[in-house]
Amino acid sequence: MSYFLDSFVQNNRQQEMLETAESLAAKFKQRTEETEQSAEFSKDNLEDLKQTGYVTLPLPEKFGGKHINLSELLMMQERLAEGDGSAALSIGWHMGVVMELSEQQLWSQDQFEAFAREIGEKKLVVNRAASEPATGSPTRGGIPETKAVRQGEHYIVNGRKTFTTMASVLDYYLVTAYIEEKEAIGSFLIPRNTRGLEVEHTWDTMAMRGTGSDDLVLQNVKLPQQALVELNQGKSSKPKGWLLHIPACYLGIAVAARNDAVTFAKNYQPNSLKTTISEVPHIKQKIGEMDLKLVQAHYFMYGVARKWDEYPESREQLGTELAAVKTSVTNAANEVVDLALRIAGGRGLSKQYKFEQYYRNVRAGLHNPPMDDMVIQMLAGKALKSV
Template sequence: MVDLFDKWIKNDRHQRLFEKAERIAKEAKAQVSKTDPEAVFSHRTLKVIKQERYPSLTLSAAYGGEDLSLYEFLLLQEKIAEGDGSVALSIGWHLGIMKELKEDKLWRKNDFDRLAKEVAEEQKVVNRAATEPATGSPTRGGVPETKAVRNGDHYIITGRKTFTSMADHLDYYIVSAYVEELDEIGWFLIDRHHPGLSVDKTWDTLGMRGTESDDLVLDGVEVNVHDLVETKSKEKPAPKGWLLHIPACYLGIATAARNDAIEFAQNFQPNSLDTPIAEVGHIQDKIGEMEWKLLQAHSFMYTVARKWDEEPDQRKHMGAELAAVKLAVTNTAAEVVDLAMRIAGGRGLSKKYPFEKYYRDVRAGLHNPPMDDAVVKMLAKQALSE
């Protein structure tokens, strides 16, 4: 079987980094029988992630990282997702956030240096906690109900955050809150061991169960004023290339479904046929359709990633392109998994096969930001303005 990654690995550096992702993917896949039904993130997989020094890869060499390009970041994330999409999406948030903080310089230098040093030396893991029950996705512009009230040299933070991927495995949370004193939204860097922090085991979803995206509860958490590391900019947000880790994840799930569907077709032979079903015309049609869909999705995503890397002066104009990649790739990934399910037939619904998990997981991509309606509206406005 042709490995779809071969054409995207361009040099020895890519190969060396890719092998890290392969080892993580292998461990992640081995843990799926536990992580998916129990809706947990595997300690063993996280151990391998840290052994591979994966959390520090997007840091610059000055901090001990590999200074991953966007292209390389997506290549590695897609491979991990082939093993388990939940693991890829979860750790992708950490790497993307560190990449954003490094490149966009959103924090004071000493605050970033402190976190980067711990990530590089101890492979600590961080994620933003932004989504809330009442506000939904922060991309829709809702003001957090989580509040930070100034009390001398401290802030007292109270609230609840949902969709906190790897909630019980993170070393730090970057928590958004409405800062009453400033009348604006701020972000606080909070150590996982801080008094008043707890994780409420609420995660019980159809797909991407292994992200363990439980609720983070803040009950009068007292932090230093210096832990306010970021405030929401009043300027229009700049395009964020690192968010392409989202479509890369779902493309990896689709690639895994494609691989297993082909293997199934080559080996399954009902007693009504003299050959495996791979020789049947309508099965070959479905395989061919999967192939051209994946070729298009890969080409689109990696072409845009290369443009981001090679033409930094164009990044401020790439918002619509980035959003279009997310829309196109996540929808294509769902279509590919659906074709794989049709190849497997009724067996695709069985827990004995991986297809039903791919089917559940890939649909989560349709609900990650940016949403399809927002992307279509953005593209329409751009076209009309031109």
């Protein structure tokens, strides 16, 4: 088990969950070279996630899940990310969507129960497709250029979605579109084999290559009315605790980098020294700085998560704290990985080690929502109202 997670495991159930995540992480780690080359989500990883029942864990027990709480989600996601950050971030979106649907009653009860039963029985995976080339992140408030037009008893949907994580292996897509007749934004649940739906392999970034976050292209996709499962009619969005899977992932990457850096320091001895570099004062200083940042990040993130779990009546007031966790923890993770690279020195840039991969991947966290500038403005606004 992760050295940093010891303090947060509360019972045998969580111990068993972490052991499952640890076993998966070990397998995923062996496949990172393959996914780095292909820029696709590993089908072998997906098969392991389905066979172990990992993808069903957020579901209520009656649908075959374990109704995991936020703290449990974060512990498992962090542990997965120690093995492969790309795989952890990817499946984290599925886990979060299912958790959100289970907790927030965004759909009608019949729609949710039918979908939950199918996920539980068939071990299916889903993700939202919301970002677009022109609008950027949906958190910025842009209106989707993807359009849904009513034709009789059906909707015809056309558009293009970017950053659709796991696009080529998803079983369902939750696609946002502007619905002209309703003058509102809605989300359609679309099965992967629907006519007119195509995944275009566009994922060419240097970071998180294994997420396979390709474009989803919709050309005259014909959907029944019941495919419209969500409608945004100007209601304020509730805080989304599950989004902490993002900082949990980058924290896991940072822990992996820290572990590799400590191992490197304990084993590397240049001929100019009588000891390994672990005994050099400035190396010890960097190791201590890494652990200080990681301890602080863990207590902040899991402290807020426990608050979410134990006081559900207070969740409406946790939006600012959740956002602060993402910004604080993700930036701390970047700082830790930077220190790990400084410990490894020039060797850290070699493909022989994973330091350069950690460095590329952890940077991606700065561009996941909510963005730093939005969080800082949120905190400032709250401060100005409180005095």
